Amino acid sequence: MSERAILLKGGLVAGARAVDRNDVLVVDGVIAAVALDLAAPEGAAVLDVSGCVVGPGLVDLHTHLREPGDEEAETIESASRAAALGGYTAIMAMPNTEPACDSASVVADVLARGRSASCEVAVAGAITVGREGRSLAPMAEMAELGVTLFTDDGACVHDGDVMRRALEYAKGLSVTCAQHCEDPALAAGGVMHEGAWSSMLGLPGQPTLAETSIVARDLGLVALTGATLHFLHLSAPESVRLVAAARDRGLPVTCEAAPHHLTLDDAQCVNYDPRFKVNPPLRPTVLVAELIELLRAGAIDAVATDHAPHASERKDVPFDEASPGMLGLQHALGLTVVALGGTERLDLLALFDLLSRRPAAIARLRGADERRAGHSAQGGDIEVGEAANLCAIDLESPTVVTDASIASRSKNSPYVGRTLPVTVRHTLLRGVPTVLDGAAVR
Amino acid sequence: MSGADSLLGGDLLSAAQLSRAGLVEVFDVAEAFAEVSRRAVPKVPTLRGKLVATLFFEESTRTRLSFETAARRLSADVASLAVASSSVKKGESLRDTAATVEALGADVLIIRHRSSGAPAQVASWLEHAKVINAGDGSHEHPSQALLDAFTVRAALCEARGQVSEGSGASVFEGLRVLIVGDVRHSRVARSQVICYRTLGARITLCAPGTLLPRDAEAWGVEVAAHLDDALSEADVVSVLRLQTERGSGSHLPSLAEYTATHGLTERRAELLKPGAVITHPGPMTRGVEIASSVADGPSALVTRQVANGVAVRMAILFLVLGGEPSLLNGAP
CATH class of the missing domain: 2.30.40.10 (Urease, subunit C, domain 1)
Structure with a gap:
């Protein structure tokens, strides 16, 4: 033995x-x-x-590693340790690093750095060069290295024509695109949810429509192109309902929600503590309750962390100037248990579907892939x-x-x-x- | 709304901190200091040895001058951080700047900041120094609302032949206050709504749709569609400053159209009830939100607001730094 x-x-x-x-x-x-x-x-x-x-090791669809470029905030080593402590065995690195992960060389670099990490590090490639939303990044050369998910996360591919081309191109490569849904005009300058709290606090808000309008448009683009699309960090119940209805009609779409959108509301911003600043923003209590209902009803495919470390100097500043984002990896599991109603009568199958099996399937990490050297099958x-x-x-x-x-x-x-x-x-x-x-x- | 009954020893971050009694206390202390301001040598030793620091991250000569005059009349030492030329330009964080000023021995930091909430954040970081919000972003400007209400109380008491000091909040009971202008972006409006409501007044907002706050109904106010109708009902009209850049952007088609629909023109001033008063936080853009003849007319309290501003800010400093109102009995 x-x-x-x-x-x-x-x-x-x-x-x-x-x-x-x-x-x-x-x-x-x-x-x-x-x-x-x-x-x-x-x-x-x-x-x-x-x-x-x-259960199966957890799989995060949405991690900001900060390496390369902002190692003061987080490194692959520290993030993967936080992930392991949170029960994760695989994380998907978002491409908004410095430089952006928009070419094979950066992908190869991050994959190499990830090999000694405390969990497997899969890499999402950018959809457009520099994540600027204009011209398509070399998705094929990244796919050659085993990249299966493409997104400009942190930014929305808001030009409808660019997004259409991205979906068409991705379909030909059998890879999945993921959208950060935020209409930049409707969200303009909004640092929290637009509503009674933003109005009282005198902070510019962004309405849920900034998210939902892009969801609606992109569902149309999926119908047009037949490509697979994953919706990142949906915060508005209406967005989830649109995706769920489209999925029920047979469109190849999935969506995720973040633990904080299921456990915190916009009233948390009352003391202007920038730790509660996140994008998409925390929503009002009634919308949080609806999102929880949708989670329990199975309308949401995955819980993904949007783990976004920021060094203290990015948060010890006024709320409107602070960088958006919060840590997620270490506590997402506990928060998902809370959102599912606590440990009493916890639906363990749903828990591991949301945190491991479905995200692994969405990111195409369920099977071993010879292009991803050193990686094993996840979410099995x-x-x-x-x-x-x-x-x-x-x-x-x-x-x-x-x-x-x-x-x-x-x-x-x-x-x-x-x-x-x-x-x-x-x-x-x-x-x-x-x-x-x-x-x-x- | 249930604020504290006294400002004594606290920060002043929002008008919502104070109950009706707490607001009236500020007014009565300010009456005593207004008397000081009328003396030949308008100075008392009340805050001798205290260090008052003004940190204006956004320029506002008038408010800073008012606070510093108030501090000097109370014999406090005054340190002004000229932020434009300071380390903030070199990338120092708000937290470090505040900690530095506290380490210099400041007893109170008077903060103006373009970002909503900055004074509240500073207050949460400091060890012992107090914080006074001198206007933060689109959030609040509590000392302005306090001096507006103080001025309204004095003017209405005078008109009714009452003594203002000790009159409590009686003049505000059922008073109709109309706030006109860019409510959405106005910190003065937020503090006024809270302050006047706490005092018992009924508030109406009137603004173009793009300048009304989202979910204004949560503020416990009415919204008037037409200024002409609202003016004829009002006892107090608070005209807000219109930032002229709003007239060239997505908020308003033009300044001329704003004046036509929401300006307090000569014609509109004639719709006012006899005895109605007009306040403006300054600086005024004459000919846009208010006609010159109206601004200089008998209903406008603008210069009294400025004079009272010093007395109200003396009261705020006195209370925030722990002065017992009973000390004021007799001569300060």
Whole structure:
């Protein structure tokens, strides 16, 4: 028996279709056995996971790594450690780095830097050169390196004709485009949601229509081109309803929501604390409640973090000047549990669908791909022969978010001081622990 | 709205901090200081040894002059950070600038900033110094609203033959206050709405659709479609300054059209009830939001506002720095 054997003992196993009490044996990076009362092979490490649910490692569709270009805020190493602590085994790096990830050379660089990270780092390429929304980036040369998702995230491809060409081109490459929906004219200058709070606080707001109008237009473009499109960080219930209706009609579209849009409202901006500034902005309580309902009803495909670290000097400034964005990787799981209604009667299949299986499918990370050297299949079932990308979540012990517990280089989490209902106990990347007993191993 | 009954020892960030009693306290303390301002040597030793710092990240000569005059009449030392020529231009953060001024020993920071909320953020960062909001973005300008209401109280009491000091908020009960102009971008309007409502007045807003705030109904005000109708009902008309750049952008077709629909012209001034008063926070753009003859006419309180501004700001400084109002009994 290999030395690289780990037995996860006494847990509840969240498979793709059922949740059962089982032990899981991992050998050489692969699930070797799933059964009750497995005996530990000689030399195997045994992890007691009683009280825990063992599921597929989480997959984030939406991570801002800041490397290259802004390593003061975050590095691939620090972000991947935060990800592992959050239960993730794969993250999708957004292309708004410096330089922008809009060519094969930058893709190759980020992939290389990601190889030693605490989780697998997939890379999203830019749709347009410099993410400027004008001319198409060399998507084919990036796709050659295994890039499956393209987006100008942080900016909207707002020119309808450019977006149409991008979809047509992406379809030919069998890759997926992802849109950051924000009409720049309607959103112009808005630093929070436009409504009673922005009006009272004297801050320029942006209406939900800035998002929803682009969603509506792009659904039309998908119908026109037949290309696959993923909608990033939808914050308005109306946006989600439009996407869900289109999906029900058979259009190849998916959407994600961010944990903060499911757990925070625009009233949080009352003290002008820039940690609550994010784009798209936090919405009013009634819209947050509707978004939660849509999540529980299955209208949202994935929860994705939009993890956006910012160094303190980007946040210790007036609200309107502060950079938008907040940390997400480390606490998205707990927040999703909150959004799903807490640990009592938690729908574990839905939880892992939202945080692992669906995002892996959307990003086309479900199967191993020879173009992605060193990467394994993500978001799989807990079955013999599957890659051992796993997390064990303690459903019985809450986590208190503290400044000191944040693994990111930046500390811009709006959740400091809050208690989340679950704790990530262990994370295994290709059978190797990245987190043991709630502490990062590497 | 339930604010504190006293400004004593607190920051002044928003008019919403103060209850009716808290506002009336400021007015009564200001009456005492107005008396000081009328003396041959208008100066009292009340704040001797205190350091008052003005940090104006956005230029406003009038407001700064008013606050600094108030501080000097109370014998405080005054330090002004000329932000345009300071380290802010070199990239220093707001937080570092504020910490530096506090470390210099400032007891109170008077902050004007183009960004809404900046004074509140500074207040949350400081250890012990107090913060007075001298106008932040499109948020609030509480000292302006306080001096406007103080001036209205004095003028209406005078007209009714009452003594203003000690009159409480009686003149505001049921008073009809009409606020005209760029409410959406006006920090003065936000503070006025809060202040006048707390005092018991009924507020009406009148502005072109592009200059009305979103969800104004949440403010507990009425919105008037036509200025002419609203003017005939008003006891107090607050004319807001129109930033002339709004006339060339997406908010207004032209300044001339604004004057035609929302300017307080000579013709419109004649629609006012006898005894109605007009306030303007200055600086006025004569011929745009208000006709010269109206601005200089008997109903306009503009110069009294400026004079009272010093007394009200003396009261604010006095209270924020922990002065007991009882100290004012007798001569300050």
